[in-house]
Amino acid sequence: MKGFSSVSRLLFIMISFLLLSCQEKEKVTEMDLLFSSLHADQAKWWRYHKTNIDLSSDFLPLGEDGDSISKKAFFEALLTGEFIAIEKKSNAARDQYQLFKLTKESDGDISYTISADSYREYKHFMMEGQQFPDFKLTALDGKTYSKEALLGKTLAVKTWFLNCKPCIEEMPQLNQLVEEYRENEDVVFLSLSLDTKAELQKFLAEREFKYAVVPQQKAFIEDTLGFSIYPTHIIVEPSGKIKKVVNTAPEMIAALKSMNKG
Template identity: 40%
Template sequence: MRFFKAYRYLSLVLYFSFLSCENKPQNYPFLKDFMSYLTYFNQNTGLSADFIPLNEQGDKISRVDFLESLSQKDYIPIREEEDGKVFYKLYRLDKDKSSTNDQILTTVAQFAEIEKNFMSYEGQAFPSFNMLDLKGKRYDNQNTRGKILVLKTWFIRCHACVEEMPAMNKIVKVFDLRNDIVFLSLALDDEKNLKEFLSKKSFNYATVANQENFIENTLGFNSFPTHIIVSKSGRILKVFSDGERYLPYYLAKYLK
């Protein structure tokens, strides 16, 4: 009888210990500090990716509801895969438990707000535009209609904008023989500085100078780089920041 009582007590201790540890951050090594999670987030759960959003219980929810939950600073996304499908599941973090948790939640919320803003453009008509690139070629809504329009907003001193240029050049080369796609970059800088910069740095997009007003006031973007894919009918298909990561995927998707 004593053995049975002791065994029963030990079983209860183990059971409640399991409950106290279940779904706790220590089960995820990437939650040990902020940089570990940021690395995990960037490599596994970019919010501009195609994924199936799940709530905390594992039920499918809308992408908007998923991002809204992240923006409230209660959850982080955890990547799961099953049968070749990618799921992002909401995982609750106790924001008061540690400064690391608070830092992680705040950062995720900021990314979620950016993605919510990007999503709000999808399906909208691309604004009226009429521009000359550095070589004097004109681009407007009429002569780009019937073509996929790929735009990048940037400026010379934006490190991320410049760093991704070699990858963008490779993407342009892949589609070089297609006449139904236009790669156009809108820069904040003036013509003189752009020509000087591009004489030393190869960038295979057509480039338009002095586009601060169009980018910030007409388009409403204030983060760089921002990439926009516009359909052949002139409607915005997708907006995202990381061109190297997402542009090949979405071009393959929309150019099928």
């Protein structure tokens, strides 16, 4: 009986170990495996991040445990440089991003990069819901625009300058957008440029841009709005509050169309 008891105890230990191992394996998700393949290689992580994570989108932020957290808390975690975001695959209408904490084995360059990359999006996010500054601006065609006069309308603003290649390359997309809203008087497209009236007139004589163009707006763009990256797009709600701040035409177009569904 004593020998049998020893064998039984050994079998019990082995079975318990196997069950525990199976349970531990079940806890390892696809996201865990993805994190393991990314966190030790900055270049591999960066490719994944730029392809799959859009911090300017209306995503659902998840904490380390997969619980919902505020977008502000999510950004603040990324800003520490201690976390990266992994996309959680689901059938939900909104993208879901979960925080994963970096380890001692993680590539140190990831920490600096995620912090720097998140800062701009965090700054833009914190502008949402704030009042757009007061303004009174005169476009090249002599028409005057002011915040007071535009209350009740949606305002799409682009900041740019002539030597900014991305600013010029996205103009066909923006022209098409303006055409789509041509019959909608409640949406106004306004662009603020760093360049002089003469420089802009020369450029626009050869290349069409259907936004209203306001020259020499460096002080308003950089000092009042606090932007230093071009292009930057701002969508202002009819109430005069900022709805969205992004850096590319596709992001702005998606946000604008989402506001104006129906």
